[in-house]
Amino acid sequence: MQVALARETDWDGWRHATRALVLAGVAPETIDWQVGGTQGDLPDAQGTFNVPRTLVAIAALAVQARAPERFDLLYRLVWRAHHGALPAAPADDPALADAQALAFAVRAEAHRMRTQLRFMPVEDADGSRFLGWFAPRHHVLEANAQLLARRFADRRWSIVTPDGSAHWDGAARGAPKPAEASGLRFGAGARGITDDATLAAWWEAHHPAVLAESVPDSSVPEAEALDEAPRPLDRPPIGPVVLEATADADVQRAREEARHCRRCDLWAPASQTVFGEGPAGAPVMFIGEQPGDQEDVIGRPFVGPAGQLLDRAMEEAGIDRRTVYVTNAVKHFKFTPRGKRRIHQSPDAAEIQVCRFWLDVERVQLAPRLLVLMGGSGARAVLGRAVGVTRERGRPFALEDGQTAFITVHPSYLLRIPDEAGKAREYAAFVEDLRRVRALMEAA
Numbered sequence: 001m002q003v004a005l006a007r008e009t010d011w012d013g014w015r016h017a018t019r020a021l022v023l024a025g026v027a028p029e030t031i032d033w034q035v036g037g038t039q040g041d042l043p044d045a046q047g048t049f050n051v052p053r054t055l056v057a058i059a060a061l062a063v064q065a066r067a068p069e070r071f072d073l074l075y076r077l078v079w080r081a082h083h084g085a086l087p088a089a090p091a092d093d094p095a096l097a098d099a100q101a102l103a104f105a106v107r108a109e110a111h112r113m114r115t116q117l118r119f120m121p122v123e124d125a126d127g128s129r130f131l132g133w134f135a136p137r138h139h140v141l142e143a144n145a146q147l148l149a150r151r152f153a154d155r156r157w158s159i160v161t162p163d164g165s166a167h168w169d170g171a172a173r174g175a176p177k178p179a180e181a182s183g184l185r186f187g188a189g190a191r192g193i194t195d196d197a198t199l200a201a202w203w204e205a206h207h208p209a210v211l212a213e214s215v216p217d218s219s220v221p222e223a224e225a226l227d228e229a230p231r232p233l234d235r236p237p238i239g240p241v242v243l244e245a246t247a248d249a250d251v252q253r254a255r256e257e258a259r260h261c262r263r264c265d266l267w268a269p270a271s272q273t274v275f276g277e278g279p280a281g282a283p284v285m286f287i288g289e290q291p292g293d294q295e296d297v298i299g300r301p302f303v304g305p306a307g308q309l310l311d312r313a314m315e316e317a318g319i320d321r322r323t324v325y326v327t328n329a330v331k332h333f334k335f336t337p338r339g340k341r342r343i344h345q346s347p348d349a350a351e352i353q354v355c356r357f358w359l360d361v362e363r364v365q366l367a368p369r370l371l372v373l374m375g376g377s378g379a380r381a382v383l384g385r386a387v388g389v390t391r392e393r394g395r396p397f398a399l400e401d402g403q404t405a406f407i408t409v410h411p412s413y414l415l416r417i418p419d420e421a422g423k424a425r426e427y428a429a430f431v432e433d434l435r436r437v438r439a440l441m442e443a444a
Helices: 011-023 053-062 070-082 094-116 141-151 196-213 223-228 249-258 293-298 305-317 349-366 375-383 411-415 420-443
Strands: 002-005 032-035 119-124 127-133 157-160 165-168 185-187 284-288 325-328 335-338 341-344 370-374 396-398 404-408
Touching: 002 011, 011 070, 032 070, 053 070, 053 094, 070 094, 094 141, 119 196, 127 196, 141 157, 141 165, 141 185, 157 196, 165 196, 185 196, 249 349, 284 349, 284 375, 293 305, 293 341, 305 411, 305 420, 325 349, 349 375, 370 375, 370 420, 375 404, 404 420, 411 420
Parallel strands: 002 032, 127 157, 284 325, 284 370, 370 404
Antiparallel strands: 119 127, 157 165, 165 185, 335 341, 396 404
């Protein structure tokens, strides 16, 4: 039996066909999944159809992967779940692990797109529009476009990728952000874009037709909804979809209270409070300085360029970020406006001291055995004094409360090194520090 889906991300079409076929008893090996073409009548099957919520969450992400086998893989998992033959954890099943790996890759790519996408202003018949270009590794345009339509509701923008484009004409100024991006439209993409100049030239030549032919055809859930639905708030965004850990109730309450923190003036220009993340019972707490621009927008620590570098260094050092807690000395983004950009500004000693209240809550409630203090501000927040990071890094020492501290550089320091040789040398030293942290974790 051939099943034709409308497009690569036809989530509703795949879900509808899967339900009908499973209930009709159509075995996975008899189905040929295709993208495009005309779909004939599906079986009119009746009955109860129950799929674990975690599998639905995995499928909603994995369906966006650039992997031709994904539709068949996901159907086989649903078939087995319906017949009670699917284990609870991916570690116990290679097929479920493969689907989860696709889901992880999609989630990471959706986040990469949100953090790296940049816009430039262009003019069209209706005025100014912000135009962006991105070449995603997976089919994440539609899910991200829905999120951006709510987040930047009052702006007109278009995002162009090799596979397609998304267009938002903006909501009326002063209107509340829409609960759904009902005005979002999707159209043709472009290939051969290499820089802003070629993007602008393509847009100038093609945008009237692209805008005129675009249609509202997305069925994939919004990217942020997919990030949130299967994951408690105390888990990092790269963490597994299938979870066993229980959130620490006291930290959850503190996170909610911190949303309304007015202990210093940094809350006013910032978008939101960015609290720490990680599993309850994490043996290690990584403490940085403050959220950056991307963290302030997304609402999670270490997800911007410094966070991506930290993830890569952790991976090389053999540390699984899903097992540690990451936070900052200061929970609001301090910056200086410069045109449309927000330039990072280091918090002063008073701001670090005031915000230490929240860091102490995290330390007391989570009780990690090891604190990794990244940079001068992170170290000052714990030690209460100015710290010479270069002089004091790389060796563990005991604190009065019984915890162990370990000082290293902040990953943003590595991003600021101008020459490639120096950057490579300092990155290797940072990875070596993290290997020492891993050894301390294993010895504890």
